[in-house]
Amino acid sequence: MDRLIIRGGVPLRGQVEAGGAKNAALPAMAAALLTGESIQLHHVPQLGDVKTIIGLLNHLGVSVERGDRQALLFRADDIDQHEAPYHLVKTMRASVLVLGPLVARFGRARVSLPGGCAIGPRPINLHLAALEKMGATVSLDAGYVEAKASRLRGARITFDGQTVTGTENVMMAAALADGVTVLENAACEPEVADLAALLSRMGARIEGAGTPTISIEGVSHLHGAEHEVIPDRVEAGTFMVAAAITGGDVTINRCLPSHLEAITEKLREAGVLVEEADCRIRVLGDGQLRGVNVRTHPYPGFATDMQAQFMALLSIAQGSSVITETVFENRFMHVNELLRMGADIKVIGTTAFVHGVPILSGAPVMATDLRASASLVLAGLAAQGTTTVSRVYHLDRGYESIERKLQSLGADIERVAE
Ligand code: EPU
Numbered sequence: 427m428d429r430l431i432i433r434g435g436v437p438l439r440g441q442v443e444a445g446g447a448k449n450a451a452l453p454a455m456a457a458a459l460l461t462g463e464s465i466q467l468h469h470v471p472q473l474g475d476v477k478t479i480i481g482l483l484n485h486l487g488v489s490v491e492r493g494d495r496q497a498l499l500f501r502a503d504d505i506d507q508h509e510a511p512y513h514l515v516k517t518m519r520a521s522v523l524v525l526g527p528l529v530a531r532f533g534r535a536r537v538s539l540p541g542g543c544a545i546g547p548r549p550i551n552l553h554l555a556a557l558e559k560m561g562a563t564v565s566l567d568a569g570y571v572e573a574k575a576s577r578l579r580g581a582r583i584t585f586d587g588q589t590v591t592g593t594e595n596v597m598m599a600a601a602l603a604d605g606v607t608v609l610e611n612a613a614c615e616p617e618v619a620d621l622a623a624l625l626s627r628m629g630a631r632i633e634g635a636g637t638p639t640i641s642i643e644g645v646s647h648l649h650g651a652e653h654e655v656i657p658d659r660v661e662a663g664t665f666m667v668a669a670a671i672t673g674g675d676v677t678i679n680r681c682l683p684s685h686l687e688a689i690t691e692k693l694r695e696a697g698v699l700v701e702e703a704d705c706r707i708r709v710l711g712d713g714q715l716r717g718v719n720v721r722t723h724p725y726p727g728f729a730t731d732m733q734a735q736f737m738a739l740l741s742i743a744q745g746s747s748v749i750t751e752t753v754f755e756n757r758f759m760h761v762n763e764l765l766r767m768g769a770d771i772k773v774i775g776t777t778a779f780v781h782g783v784p785i786l787s788g789a790p791v792m793a794t795d796l797r798a799s800a801s802l803v804l805a806g807l808a809a810q811g812t813t814t815v816s817r818v819y820h821l822d823r824g825y826e827s828i829e830r831k832l833q834s835l836g837a838d839i840e841r842v843a844e
Contacts, residue, residue, distance in 0.1 A: 427816065427817060427818070427819065427844050428818040428819070428822075428841050428842065428843050428844065429814050429815060429816050429818060429841070429842050429844060430803060430806075430814070430815040430818055430821075430828075430829055430839055430840070430841055430842075431812060431813075431814050431839070431840050431841075431842055432788070432803065432806035432807060432809075432812065432813045432814075432815065432837070432838065432839045433788075433811070433812050433838040433839075434786075434788055434806050434807050434808055434809035434810060434811065434812075434813060434838075435672075435808070435809070435810055436672065436807070436836055436837055436838055437672045437673045437674035437675070437711075437836075438668055438669055438672045438674035438675075438676050438807070438832070438835040438836055438837055439674050439675050439676065439835060439836055440676060440677075440834060440835045440836065441676070441677045441678075441679055442665055442676060442677075442678055442679070442831050442834060442835055443678070443679045443680045444657040444658050444659075444661050444662040444665070444678055444679070444680050444681040445469070445471040445496075445657070445658050445661060445826045446468075446469035446470055446471045446496065446654075446655035446656070446657065446658060447471075447616075447617060447620070447655055447656050447657060447658040447659065447660075447661075448471060448473055448475055448476070448658060448660075448661075448823075448824050449520075449590070449615075449617045449658075449660075450616070450617040450620040450621065450655050450656050450658075451467065451469075451470045451471060451473075451476055451655045452475060452476070452479055452520045452523060453520075453523050453591070453594040453598070453617065453621045454467055454470075454620070454621060454624050454653060454655060455467065455470075455476070455479050455480070455483060455498070455500065456479070456483075456523035456524050456526075456527055456594075456598065457527060457598055457621065457624055457625060457628070458483065458488060458500035458501075458502050459483070459486065459488065459502045459505070459524060459527035459528060459531060460502075460527045460530065460531055460598060460601065460602060460625075460628065460648045461502065461531075461628060461647070461648040461649055461650060462501070462502060462503035463501070463503075463648075463649050463650030464499055464500065464501050464650040465499070465500045465501075465624075465628070465650060465651055465652075465653070466493065466497060466498070466499050466500075466650075466651075466652040466653070467497065467498050467500070467624075467652075467653055467654075467655060468495075468496065468497045468652070468653070468654040468655065469496050469654050469655045469657075470496050470497070470498045470655055471496065471655075471658065471826045472496070472826050473822065473823060473824055473825070473826055474819060474822045474823035474824075475518050475520065475823045475824060478514060478517050478518045478521070479518070479520065479521065479523075480498075481514060482510055482514045482521050482524065483500065483502075483524075485507060485510075485511070485514070486502075486505055486506075486507045486508070486509075486510075486524065486528075487502070487504050487505040487506045487507055488500055488501065488502040488505070489501045489504075505531075505532060508528050508532055508534050508535050508536055509535075509536040509537070509570070510522070510524050510525070510535075510536070510537040510538055511538060512538040512569065512570075514538075515537065515538040515539075515540055516538070516540075518823070519540045519548050519591075520591060521537070521538075521540075522537055522540060522550055522553065522591060522595065523591055523594060523595055523598075524537065525537045525550075525553060525557070525571075525573060525595055526553070526557070526594075526595035526596060526597075526598040526599035527598045527599070529557060529562055529573045529574070529575055529578065529599060530578055530598065530599040530600075530601070530602040530603060531602055533574060533575055533576055533577070534572070534573065534574045534575075535572070535573050536570050536571070536572045537570065537571055537573075538569060538570050538571075539566070539569055539570065539571055550571070550592070552585055552586060552587060552589045552592040553589070553591070553592045553595045553596065554571060554573070555583075555586075556581075556583045556585070556592065556595075556596040556599075556609075557573050557575075557578070557595075557596065557599060559581040559582075559583050560575070560578040560579055560580070560581045560583075560596075560599060560600065560603055560607065561575050561577070561578055561579045561581075562574060562575040562578060563575065577603070577604055578599055578600070578602070578603035578604070578644075579603055579604045579605055580600065580603050580604060580605030580606040580607040580608075580642075580643075580644055581607055581608075582607075582608045582610070583596065583607065583608070583609050583610065584610040584611055585609065585610065585611040585612060586611075587611075588611060588612070588613045588614075588724045589613060590613040590615050590617065590618065590724075592613070593609060593612045593613040593618050593640070594613075594617075594618055594621050596609060597609065597612075597618070597621065597622065597625065597632065597635070597640060597642060598621070598625065600642035600644060601625050601628075601630035601631075601632070601642055601644060601645065601648060602644055602645065602646075602647070602648065603642075603644035604644055605643075605644055606641060606642065606643050606644070607641070607642045607644070608639065608640070608641050608642075609639065609640040609641075609642070610638065610639055611638055612634075612635075612637075612638055612639065612640045613724060613725070614636055614637060614638060614724065614725050614726065615724070615725040616636065616656060616659065616682070616685045616725065617656070618635055618636065618640075619635045619636035620655065620656045621635070622635030622636070622640070623635075623653065624651060624653040625648070627651035627652070627653055628648040628649055628650070628651045629645055629647075629648045629649050629651075630642065630645060630648060631643040631644075631645060656682065656685075657680050657681045657682055657685075657705075658681075659681070659682065659685040659686055659689075659729070660729065660731045660732060660797070660824070661824075661825060661826075662678045662681035662685075662686060662707065663686055663689045663729070663731075663732045663735065664732070664735050664800050664804070664825070665678050665709075665831070665835075666678065666686070666689060666690075666693060666700070666707065666709045667689075667693075667732075667735045667736065667738070667739050667804055668804055668807060668832065668835070668837075669698075669709035669710070669711055670693055670696070670698040670709055670711040670715065670739055671711070671715075671738060671739045671742065671804050671805075671807060671808040672711065672807050672808055672837075673711040673712055673713035674709075674710075674711060674835070674836075675708070675709075675710045675711075676708070676709050676835055677706055677707070677708040677709075678706060678707050678708075678709070679705065679706045680705055680706070681705065681706060681707055682705065683702040683703070683704075683705075683706075683707050686707060687726065688726060688727055688728040688729065689728070689729075689732055690702065690707070692718055692720060692728060692736065693709065695716070695718045696715050696716050696717075696718045696739065696740070696743055697712075697714050697715055697716045698710070698711050698715070699711075699712075714744070715739065715740075715742060715743035715744060715782070716743055716744055716745060717740055717743045717744060717745035717746050717747035717780070717782055718740065718743070718747055719747060719748045719749070719750075720733065720736055720740075720747065720748075720749045720750070721749075721750040721752060722750065722751050722752050722753050723752060723753070724753065730751060730752075730753035730754055730757060731797050732797070733749060733751055733757060733797070734757070734760045734795075734797045734798045734800065734801035735797065735800055735801045735804055736749065737749055737760060737761070737764065737771070737778060737780060737801055738760070738764065738801040738802070738804040738805040738808070739804065740780045740782065741764055741769035741770070741771065741780055741782065741783065741786065741805065742769075742782055742783060742784070742785065742786060742808055743780075743782040744782050745781075745782055746779065746780065746781050746782070747779075747780040747782070748777060748778070748779055748780070749777065749778040749780060750776060750777045750778075751776045751777075751778075752776065755776065757795070757797075757798075758773050758776075758778055759793055759794065759795055759798045760793055760795075760797075760798035760799075760801045760802060761773055761778060763789075763791040763792070763793055763798075763802055764786075764801070764802070764805055766789045766791060767786040767787055767788070767789050767791065767805050767806075767809055767813070768783055768785070768786050768787045768809075769783060769786060769805075770782075770783050785809070785810055786805055786808055786809040786810070787809055787810050787811050788806060788809045788810065788811030788812040788813040789809075789813060789814075790813075790814045790816070791805075791806075791813060791814070791815055791816070792815065792816035792817045793817065793820065794817065794820060795820060796820050796821065796823050796824040796825075797824075798820075799815060799817065799818070799820045799821045800821060800824075800825065800828075802815050803815055803821070803828065803832075803839075806839075807832070807837055807839070818841065829841050
């Protein structure tokens with residue numbers, strides 16, 4: 427297991443590029459199951475989670491080839507399996523994204539139930555209720571959910587709570603259903619809109635993706651397509667916080683500032699200068715951070731995937747901050763590690779009360795969640811002394827070459843294999 431060793435206190439300076447979005451690449455790759463023709467995706471980041479879904483697609487019979495640079499070519503013309511096994515779903519909950527495409531195209535799917543994970547229970551009841559409304563028979567057997575339907579039919583579905591992968595799963599299923607499906611209270615995340623853009627290129631008829639009401643007119647078959655994955659707003663946001671927390675000056679290229687507005691707004695409120703251009707964003711920190719209150723929300727609100735990183739920042743901001751997590755029940759596992767670095771944070775339920783301290787001190791730390799691990803790297807970059815972050819494989823699930831990108835900005839960080 428690798429560790430990252432960070433000697434903190436260096437203001438980051440320079441330019442860095444955001445990679446393709448993990449949470450857009452994963453559903454796009456699952457969408458390859460909807461057709462027997464080739465799907466070519468560009469800007470697919472090289473991440474642990476991407477490897478996991480390639481493993482799952484291979485297991486189902488999809489051929490996956492690497493193209494130039496970050497392109498991947500998928501062909502699902504010889505599917506002989508309809509099951510997502512426990513060991514793959516357990517490693518990555520997004521494996522559940524194969525459920526909708528498999529039922530829609532092959533009439534059946536068997537997917538291991540995800541169960542709980544490091545950030546709280548992650549049920550898929552909303553995915554299943556929607557598929558049932560579209561005519562699927564859903565049953566549970568030995569920890570697996572089985573869905574069957576000779577042909578799905580369009581339905582009016584009002585989600586009882588916003589779900590990103592649920593919206594994506596049902597949108598993919600509806601693309602091949604008989605008739606029109608209308609999704610109400612759908613997730614509005616840019617990754618949902620990006621999936622809709624790919625599906626439309628494949629011949630799907632979708633309107634309203636990116637808004638709470640999505641209408642999908644099913645077609646009898648979908649065809650091959652080429653698509654470029656949108657930039658990763660969470661990776662870009664993490665570099666924005668890295669610039670701010672070290673009092674540096676960093677430009678993030680190939681990102682979409684319109685997807686980062688909630689982060690930009692909070693950074694400005696905290697006293698950080700943020701300049702936005704077409705496809706890049708510059709963040710200048712002068713080390714004078716102010717406490718701010720943060721409440722996570724589905725998009726366009728402040729993303730839960732940026733909450734941990736912001737907590738690292740606010741732990742050295744002047745004054746008090748209140749951070750409320752409303753999306754997941756248990757997403758504060760970074761708190762105890764930040765405390766070990768000298769932060770002053772109290773958690774009551776889903777609210778964290780942060781009193782800024784002048785300085786964090788380096789320490790050995792680890793976390794079992796991707797974004798929590800990212801917050802520890804950020805804290806280490808700002809801390810006095812040396813921080814060792816263990817269990818780096820969590821970071822590798824969602825950040826491509828994080829240490830190399832940070833090194834290019836001047837950070838004193840190295841990866842050590844154990
Ligand atoms: N929920 C239910 N029932 C469902 C589905 C969700 O109760 O059937 C609840 C969840 O328990 C949670 C809330 O609804 O409390 C939102 O969950 P959602 O389904 O939106 O999460 P997800 O689709 O499993 C995606 C991202 C996560 C991100 C969340 C929220 C992907 C592959 N994953 O997860 O990303 O935190 O949306 O924005 O898109 C990450 O990248 O680190 C990450 C965890």
